[in-house]
Amino acid sequence: MARKLLLTHINVPGINTFDVYRSKGGYASVEKALKTMSPDEIVEEVKKSGLRGRGGAGFPTGMKWSFLAKPEGVARYLVCNADESEPGTFKDRYLMTNIPHLLIEGMIVASFALGAKTSYIYVRGEMMPQIRILERAIAEAKNAGFLGKNILGTGYDLELYVQPGGGAYICGEETALLESLEGKRGNPRIKPPFPAIAGLYGCPTVVNNVESIAAVVPIINEGGEEYAKIGLGRSTGTKLISAGGNVKNPGVYEIDLGLPVEEFLYSDEFCGGIANGKRLKAVVAGGSSVPILPANLFLKTINNEPRLMSYESLSDGGFVSGTMLGSGGFIAYDEDQCIVRNTWNFTRFYHHESCGQCSPCREGTGWMEKVLHRLEHGHGKMSDMDLLVDVSKKIEGNTICPLGDAAAWPVASAIRHFRDEFEWHVTNGAEAVTRNFGLAHYADPLPKKEETVA
Amino acid sequence: MLRVEETQTTVEFSPELIAKFDDIVSRYPAGKQKSALLPILHLVQAEFGWLSSKAMDKVADYLKIQDIEVYEVATFYSMYFMRPLGKYVLEVCRTGPCEIVGAGKIMDYIEQKLGVKEGEVTADGLFSWRGVECLAACGYGPVLQIGPEYTFYENLTNESVDKLIADLKVKGNN
Numbered sequence: 001m002a003r004k005l006l007l008t009h010i011n012v013p014g015i016n017t018f019d020v021y022r023s024k025g026g027y028a029s030v031e032k033a034l035k036t037m038s039p040d041e042i043v044e045e046v047k048k049s050g051l052r053g054r055g056g057a058g059f060p061t062g063m064k065w066s067f068l069a070k071p072e073g074v075a076r077y078l079v080c081n082a083d084e085s086e087p088g089t090f091k092d093r094y095l096m097t098n099i100p101h102l103l104i105e106g107m108i109v110a111s112f113a114l115g116a117k118t119s120y121i122y123v124r125g126e127m128m129p130q131i132r133i134l135e136r137a138i139a140e141a142k143n144a145g146f147l148g149k150n151i152l153g154t155g156y157d158l159e160l161y162v163q164p165g166g167g168a169y170i171c172g173e174e175t176a177l178l179e180s181l182e183g184k185r186g187n188p189r190i191k192p193p194f195p196a197i198a199g200l201y202g203c204p205t206v207v208n209n210v211e212s213i214a215a216v217v218p219i220i221n222e223g224g225e226e227y228a229k230i231g232l233g234r235s236t237g238t239k240l241i242s243a244g245g246n247v248k249n250p251g252v253y254e255i256d257l258g259l260p261v262e263e264f265l266y267s268d269e270f271c272g273g274i275a276n277g278k279r280l281k282a283v284v285a286g287g288s289s290v291p292i293l294p295a296n297l298f299l300k301t302i303n304n305e306p307r308l309m310s311y312e313s314l315s316d317g318g319f320v321s322g323t324m325l326g327s328g329g330f331i332a333y334d335e336d337q338c339i340v341r342n343t344w345n346f347t348r349f350y351h352h353e354s355c356g357q358c359s360p361c362r363e364g365t366g367w368m369e370k371v372l373h374r375l376e377h378g379h380g381k382m383s384d385m386d387l388l389v390d391v392s393k394k395i396e397g398n399t400i401c402p403l404g405d406a407a408a409w410p411v412a413s414a415i416r417h418f419r420d421e422f423e424w425h426v427t428n429g430a431e432a433v434t435r436n437f438g439l440a441h442y443a444d445p446l447p448k449k450e451e452t453v454a
Numbered sequence: 455m456l457r458v459e460e461t462q463t464t465v466e467f468s469p470e471l472i473a474k475f476d477d478i479v480s481r482y483p484a485g486k487q488k489s490a491l492l493p494i495l496h497l498v499q500a501e502f503g504w505l506s507s508k509a510m511d512k513v514a515d516y517l518k519i520q521d522i523e524v525y526e527v528a529t530f531y532s533m534y535f536m537r538p539l540g541k542y543v544l545e546v547c548r549t550g551p552c553e554i555v556g557a558g559k560i561m562d563y564i565e566q567k568l569g570v571k572e573g574e575v576t577a578d579g580l581f582s583w584r585g586v587e588c589l590a591a592c593g594y595g596p597v598l599q600i601g602p603e604y605t606f607y608e609n610l611t612n613e614s615v616d617k618l619i620a621d622l623k624v625k626g627n628n
Contacts (some may be wrong), residue, residue: 166531
């Protein structure tokens with residue numbers, strides 16, 4: 001049974017209200033942090049926890065906080081990145097919908113640690129229901145004295161606001177998010193300077209994902225060292241995984257990092273196996289931007305070791321035979337799914353969402369989409385695969401922000417692992433359109449769930 | 455080039471709407487009122503159904519910024535409509551995870567049911583539909599949302615679409 005740190009009380013009726021949340025021990029970390037700890041001690045505790053950014057990049061959160069510049073007389077800001085729009089990822093929506101006070105509690109502790117007097121939660125505009133939930137929760141917390149002037153009589157003042165986005169995936173990139181929060185197009189900024197030096201309004205700013213900020217609550221309550229005991233190696237703590245695609249039980253699960261992927265995929269506690277008795281063909285483990293892996297490489301590394309749900313194990317083998325934990329957006333594909341169609345669909349997404357600032361991304365994503373479209377519709381050429389790999393290499397690493405890489409990796413990995421399915425689409429032309437699914441020989445080599453899980 | 459249909463001759467912001475603008479502007483430091491642009495555009499669109507150039511000019515006046523600063527933002531983000539659409543815009547997520555659980559078929563069904571193509575408006579002015587990119591509800595697909603509240607409808611089937619459209623017709627005609 002996996003332990004729960006973030007979702008402990010998720011099923012308690014009324015946990016989205018202040019009174020119920022408080023009755024379950026909510027806001028204890030605010031009392032502990034503001035009354036008994038200094039800001040530096042809080043940063044130190046987060047460092048000890050080994051918490052890595054849960055938005056996808058996996059950068060150590062405590063280290064990120066310690067980079068924050070603290071010039072005299074200049075405001076500092078904490079901005080929560082709730083612009084969740086990575087295909088496959090829906091954990092932040094789940095958390096904000098069901099237990100909004102956990103995020104607000106984390107925001108208060110983190111803002112105090114960073115010396116921020118005003119903090120913002122930037123929520124993607126499409127999540128208007130979640131924005132209303134958060135605004136109501138903020139009002140409740142303020143009425144109870146946990147926000148506003150002189151919080152709990154400690155002399156610390158904090159105002160917390162929710163900012164809606166306008167519908168742009170690129171605003172999940174931290175500098176594009178800051179541009180958007182300043183009322184501009186979401187064009188990423190060139191780094192350096194990093195936000196820790198010059199962020200919102202040119203002031204020192206930390207941008208953290210929803211889940212990272214929520215994780216600060218158990219870290220302060222239980223201590224960084226206790227948190228670091230959970231997990232495996234440098235992948236400490238628990239992680240929210242949003243499972244979708246062809247799994248039997250789609251949903252958001254909290255796992256201990258280091259859980260075997262086979263257990264996550266097949267046990268009834270989590271995904272429950274593949275829907276409709278079908279076999280697994282492929283998996284995207286960390287949101288659409290990470291490399292796709294065929295079932296055999298996903299379940300076991302190239303050295304035939306069981307793959308684990310951790311930053312290190314999933315990336316074992318680099319981009320040749322590994323992938324990334326990313327945001328924890330887990331998409332399983334059954335044997336009937338067409339990899340070519342899926343790759344085209346994702347590339348259309350990246351083309352649509354490219355901000356247009358960098359030529360390789362603006363032009364390259366559109367070029368890849370066109371080539372994949374003709375392949376998927378049965379009009380491709382054998383040379384198209386090499387062309388796609390060539391274009392993806394010319395995008396990767398040549399853009400201001402990682403959206404270019406995010407667009408390139410799914411294409412490069414799909415061709416690397418499923419090249420003969422792409423070739424099948426070329427040789428079978430019209431049949432590829434009508435049949436609309438690929439070859440099944442990549443399907444899970446393991447027996448079905450009943451025979452593998454006790 | 456900005457393409458905005460000029461069908462709206464006059465635009466007036468009510469005192470209640472201006473009060474909401476003022477509340478939003480108060481969230482940012484002095485002189486940083488441009489930060490209110492995205493939230494204010496959402497309010498204007500909710501009020502008028504879309505963003506006409508006249509409405510955007512008035513937003514620019516209110517925020518004391520150049521008109522072009524409003525246009526370039528409104529045209530960048532996908533949630534803002536630069537032309538009038540139906541009273542209810544059904545926005546169906548068409549990205550990977552929703553696609554593999556049937557988003558494409560749901561869009562085909564909506565097109566057939568409403569009798570209009572993507573981006574068009576039904577004769578009664580009530581409905582438009584369009585495919586949109588990832589709505590971050592991948593475990594509950596296929597999904598669609600309807601503004602201005604952006605209410606979500608999950609695990610769509612032809613039957614649930616039938617009911618949704620029937621309910622909206624009743625609501626829209628009252």
